[in-house]
Amino acid sequence: MKIPKSAAAGDIITIKTLVSHAMESGQRKDLDGEVIPRMIINKFSCEFNGNPVFSCDMHSAVSANPYFEFSARIEEAGTFKMTWVDDNGVVIEAEQDIALR
Amino acid sequence: MSISRRSLLSTSAGLLLAGFFGTSTRAFASVEDVEKAIADFSGGISPTDSGVLNLTTPEIAENGNSVPVSVFVDSPMSPDSYVESIIILAEDNPHADVITFHFTPASGVASASTRIRLARTQSVMALAKMSDGSIHSARNEIKVTIGGCGG
Numbered sequence: 177m178k179i180p181k182s183a184a185a186g187d188i189i190t191i192k193t194l195v196s197h198a199m200e201s202g203q204r205k206d207l208d209g210e211v212i213p214r215m216i217i218n219k220f221s222c223e224f225n226g227n228p229v230f231s232c233d234m235h236s237a238v239s240a241n242p243y244f245e246f247s248a249r250i251e252e253a254g255t256f257k258m259t260w261v262d263d264n265g266v267v268i269e270a271e272q273d274i275a276l277r
Numbered sequence: 278m279s280i281s282r283r284s285l286l287s288t289s290a291g292l293l294l295a296g297f298f299g300t301s302t303r304a305f306a307s308v309e310d311v312e313k314a315i316a317d318f319s320g321g322i323s324p325t326d327s328g329v330l331n332l333t334t335p336e337i338a339e340n341g342n343s344v345p346v347s348v349f350v351d352s353p354m355s356p357d358s359y360v361e362s363i364i365i366l367a368e369d370n371p372h373a374d375v376i377t378f379h380f381t382p383a384s385g386v387a388s389a390s391t392r393i394r395l396a397r398t399q400s401v402m403a404l405a406k407m408s409d410g411s412i413h414s415a416r417n418e419i420k421v422t423i424g425g426c427g428g
Contacts (some may be wrong), residue, residue, distance in 0.1 A: 230381070231379045236371075246384065
């Protein structure tokens with residue numbers, strides 16, 4: 177996760193996130209010819225101080241280790257919270273603070 | 278009727294190809310799937326290819342497992358007027374739906390990038406939904422050298 181440590185009020189910053197996940201597409205077969213069931217991260221969201229900034233719904237065609245780049249407008253100091261949820265309901269969370277300068 | 282050597286060769290080559298691809302059980306998104314995905318996203322409003330939505334993709338993707346895709350709409354992001362969401366559809370993948378980005382005025386700018394899988398050479402379409410309900414579209418052709426289905 178790459179977020180600037182600080183920004184001026186009104187700045188639009190770029191956020192980059194990468195999470196490790198196989199994103200099994202449900203299209204592949206194992207050595208016995210059985211279809212390997214789909215197991216992907218299907219939802220990502222970014223909140224700042226509890227307010228939604230950006231989110232996405234994913235299907236099987238998102239690459240392994242999903243990478244996102246998006247923007248946020250900063251008006252105050254606070255905390256970004258990122259959440260990834262996969263097909264098994266496993267939740268991955270990450271937080272980072274940003275200061276005003 | 279005389280059969281030339283050339284036509285015989287091309288016919289047999291055609292049959293050979295048909296046999297090769299015919300054994301594949303993989304199903305690709307039909308035109309109906311794509312149209313349904315568009316209708317689900319747009320709510321029946323016809324998209325306009327107005328140039329408002331910028332879709333950036335490589336011309337050639339050597340590895341279909343990881344194709345960089347970026348979308349951007351040059352729009353204000355105020356509570357009164359902003360870009361609500363952008364969907365990416367891969368018309369010749371097993372499922373047309375790839376990803377939907379949701380924006381808010383706090384996004385500052387309607388811009389997002391990710392990496393997607395493409396099964397083969399095809400067109401990728403993006404649709405943007407604005408807060409006033411209008412829908413904008415963009416479409417790019419991507420040549421895929423090695424498909425990303427892990428077949």
